[in-house]
Amino acid sequence: MALLQIAEPGQFAAPHQHKLAAGIDLGTTNSLVASVLSGMAVTLPDAAGRHLLPSVVRYAAEGVVVGDEAKLAAVEDPLNTVQSVKRLMGRGLADLKTLGSTLPYDIAYREVGEGREPGAVSLDGSGAVPRIRTRSGEVTPVEVSAEILKTLARRAEQSLGGELTGVVITVPAYFDDAQRQATKDAARLAGLNVFRLLNEPTAAAVAYGLDQRAEGVHAVYDLGGGTFDISILRLHRGVFEVMSTGGDSALGGDDFDRALAQWIMAQAGLGEDLDPVMQLRLTRLATGIKEQLSSVESAEIHLELPNGGRWQGSIDRETFNGLIDPLIAKTLAACRRALRDAGVTAEEIEDVVMVGGSTRVPRVRERVKELFRAEPRVDVDPDRVVAIGAAIQADVLAGNKPDEEMLLLDVISLSLGMETMGGLVERIVPRNTTIPVARAQEFTTFKDGQTALALHVVQGERDLVSDCRSLARFELRGIPPMVAGAARIRVTFEVDADGLLNVTALEETSGVKAGVVVKPSYGLSDSEVERMLRDSIAHAEDDMAARRLREEQVEAERVTEALRAALAQDGDQLLDAGERAGIEQALKHLVETAASQNHLSIKRAREALEKVCEPYVERRMNTSVRQAMAGHKLDEFES
Amino acid sequence: MLDLKQNYFELFGLPVAFPIDGTDLASRYRELQRQVHPDRFAAGDERERRLAMQGAARVNEAYETLKDPMLRARYLLSLHGVEMDVTGEATHDIAFLTEQMDLREELEGARHSADPYGVTARLMEHIDRGIKALVARMTEQFQEVTPERLEQARENVRKMQFLKKLRYDVELLESELDEAV
Known part of the structure; x- marks a missing residue:
């Protein structure tokens, strides 16, 4: 019976049909690779049995070294050893100065454009990519990250015994477009096929949710070495629907270490100008003390001073808590906002899942418990859960589980918009919109005969362009000359499932088209990008005032232009000298007032001008009706 | 596909x-x-x-x-051939506008009141009640469609735009208050 020989699908899937795929957690401090083996997602160890790969790359005389060996050598060779490179991903040189820490590297200052790294070329040339000088030459953060990725991919291919068909790489949910793009570029440089960039908290939710068969609304609090994310998700029969997300892509355990290191420096009477080796030693010492304080109430500090002397002291947990409380408070504010954005209260959260090494700090757990009024879940391995989730997703995306019910519906964490007149932002895709998404908006020309339109794409929550992150600038040229406001320029924003943006512009009456895959232009100094949301709230009032002022200025300009054009056309025919003088004077007054900072007086000046112009406007309308009717027979108008 | x-x-x-x-x-x-x-x-x-x-x-x-009821209503109107101008349409119902102005004033005052969260909570309740009432009216207006009913529904969408903008601003103030905690 032929029928009996047909096997149930999936009953004996031949091993060679299984496509090799891996999930990679590219962390600030440590990185991991995981894969699904016989139905179980596990992190993969190196030959020495170590799962965590320190995200440290050393450009040694004998070649590139990644991981524990690089970390060990860092103290003797700090200038050629790069750590926490994730903090530099997708950042411009200008950003680095505001990232807080003094970088222990030798950064080369050079304009972009000369760069060789494709992902970092800014379109308007306003930015510059940081390059770290090592003995192997200058390296960019993307190249450093690629070394970490290569090491992990090699490890996976050795354990799995074959080539990877693709990988899922995790990124902080709060990474902006530039940071995501840089991560994808690093993967490309490492020769990897990226199935998907997956948000870290979503990856954690997948691992946790599938393992616990969890349903309902959950929160993932993810505090890593250098980044913080909070995501609120609804879990429903294998569907992971992100309701909102928030965070800070420059806040993590590194900052705890730095706060503690500064406290030690002050106690030991050390100045700020430490050499790189001393800096690194101090940071390592602080990391050790922080970890000790997670299990004991107070810790002894022994420090070798640069002058060869020794300093001895101690710190208790309470003092340490005082140092990190302001940092934790920032994470809690992000949590409250995420709850509000999701439209849920803290009580409606089933569980708060703690992810990332920094959630081991007892004070963090205490404060999270206070906010959510529930014991946070600390039973998942905070270091591995993200990689495990990524591996599960990679397995599904490789096509190994055609019947899999799992589906991830993620959101974009920062609003995307365009610059409009007066430096204001027109929001096109608001934060927490489910991706993929395509949105279009129409813009028009501002001046008669305008043939080009400059488009400036920004990301952030503030009203003014100067307060948002500049992503790209491009120009739509070749618009046929028309009167102001007649052109119809349709700008389309597409955000794919990786959270990456693609923008196109089309002049609809003529079909002229321009498009750009958004690449970072590093338009502004950064901590601003990170502070944007917090600030957007604190500055809501300023923004409102600034917005009103800009709107009035733009309106004044528009009226001025239109009036000047009209006067040139028919001012002499329609106005007598007295009328003309009155209008000119009101016009002059408006132009002068428009330069002021007071939106009310600009408005008054504009209204005064409009009042003076009323008879003129009426005469113009009559004239144009007469002209329009001239040469037509009356019955044409009656039909 | x-x-x-x-x-x-x-x-x-x-x-x-x-x-x-x-x-x-x-x-x-x-x-x-x-x-x-x-x-x-x-x-x-x-x-x-x-x-x-x-x-x-x-x-x-x-x-x-x-x-979203407002977006749904707007979309439904467009299917019935009524295209709304998303940015430039406002209601002229004086009673409604007066009430809106009072609510706005209350919101402005919330920041400096003794119990700002109490004020925002009251406002939220008021807004939600208003939206519910509009939804109920629109449910009827869309039931058996006539040009007059569509016009009425359109007027209700205009009102709902006001309420949603107000809700957005109340939420903005609430998050501002949260930050200060």
């Missing part, structure tokens, strides 16, 4: 009508995304992935439109 000529209601297999069951809509949404989401085609070729992205984007857009 999706039939792009289908309107949002057809896409979700629903009758073209104003009342919608949110839970049912959510489960239809998940079902549709299971079929079209780019994750289903990650190992596919360029064209398949492109189509999946467009399909999923359309399903997302449709879901967002249908689940």
Whole structure:
């Protein structure tokens, strides 16, 4: 019976049909690779049995070294050893100065454009990519990250015994477009096929949710070495629907270490100008003390001073808590906002899942418990859960589980918009919109005969362009000359499932088209990008005032232009000298007032001008009706 | 793949009508995304992935439109041939506008009041009640459509725009208050 020989699908899937795929957690401090083996997602160890790969790359005389060996050598060779490179991903040189820490590297200052790294070329040339000088030459953060990725991919291919068909790489949910793009570029440089960039908290939710068969609304609090994310998700029969997300892509355990290191420096009477080796030693010492304080109430500090002397002291947990409380408070504010954005209260959260090494700090757990009024879940391995989730997703995306019910519906964490007149932002895709998404908006020309339109794409929550992150600038040229406001320029924003943006512009009456895959232009100094949301709230009032002022200025300009054009056309025919003088004077007054900072007086000046112009406007309308009717027979108008 | 000529209601297999069951809509949404989401085609070729992205984007857009009463009403009006100007339409109902002004004033005062959260909570309640009432009215107006009823529904959408903007501003103030905690 032929029928009996047909096997149930999936009953004996031949091993060679299984496509090799891996999930990679590219962390600030440590990185991991995981894969699904016989139905179980596990992190993969190196030959020495170590799962965590320190995200440290050393450009040694004998070649590139990644991981524990690089970390060990860092103290003797700090200038050629790069750590926490994730903090530099997708950042411009200008950003680095505001990232807080003094970088222990030798950064080369050079304009972009000369760069060789494709992902970092800014379109308007306003930015510059940081390059770290090592003995192997200058390296960019993307190249450093690629070394970490290569090491992990090699490890996976050795354990799995074959080539990877693709990988899922995790990124902080709060990474902006530039940071995501840089991560994808690093993967490309490492020769990897990226199935998907997956948000870290979503990856954690997948691992946790599938393992616990969890349903309902959950929160993932993810505090890593250098980044913080909070995501609120609804879990429903294998569907992971992100309701909102928030965070800070420059806040993590590194900052705890730095706060503690500064406290030690002050106690030991050390100045700020430490050499790189001393800096690194101090940071390592602080990391050790922080970890000790997670299990004991107070810790002894022994420090070798640069002058060869020794300093001895101690710190208790309470003092340490005082140092990190302001940092934790920032994470809690992000949590409250995420709850509000999701439209849920803290009580409606089933569980708060703690992810990332920094959630081991007892004070963090205490404060999270206070906010959510529930014991946070600390039973998942905070270091591995993200990689495990990524591996599960990679397995599904490789096509190994055609019947899999799992589906991830993620959101974009920062609003995307365009610059409009007066430096204001027109929001096109608001934060927490489910991706993929395509949105279009129409813009028009501002001046008669305008043939080009400059488009400036920004990301952030503030009203003014100067307060948002500049992503790209491009120009739509070749618009046929028309009167102001007649052109119809349709700008389309597409955000794919990786959270990456693609923008196109089309002049609809003529079909002229321009498009750009958004690449970072590093338009502004950064901590601003990170502070944007917090600030957007604190500055809501300023923004409102600034917005009103800009709107009035733009309106004044528009009226001025239109009036000047009209006067040139028919001012002499329609106005007598007295009328003309009155209008000119009101016009002059408006132009002068428009330069002021007071939106009310600009408005008054504009209204005064409009009042003076009323008879003129009426005469113009009559004239144009007469002209329009001239040469037509009356019955044409009656039909 | 999706039939792009289908309107949002057809896409979700629903009758073209104003009342919608949110839970049912959510489960239809998940079902549709299971079929079209780019994750289903990650190992596919360029064209398949492109189509999946467009399909999923359309399903997302449709879901967002249908689940929100104001967007749904606006969309329904457009299906009936009434195109609203999203930015430039406002109600001229004096009684309604006066009430809005009072609510705005209350919001302005909330920041410096003794119990700001009390004020915002009261405002939120008021707004939600107003939106519910508008939804109930629109449900009737969309039931048996006449040009007059469509015009009435359009007027209610204009009012709902006011209420939603107010709700947005109340939420903004609340998050501002949270920051200060």
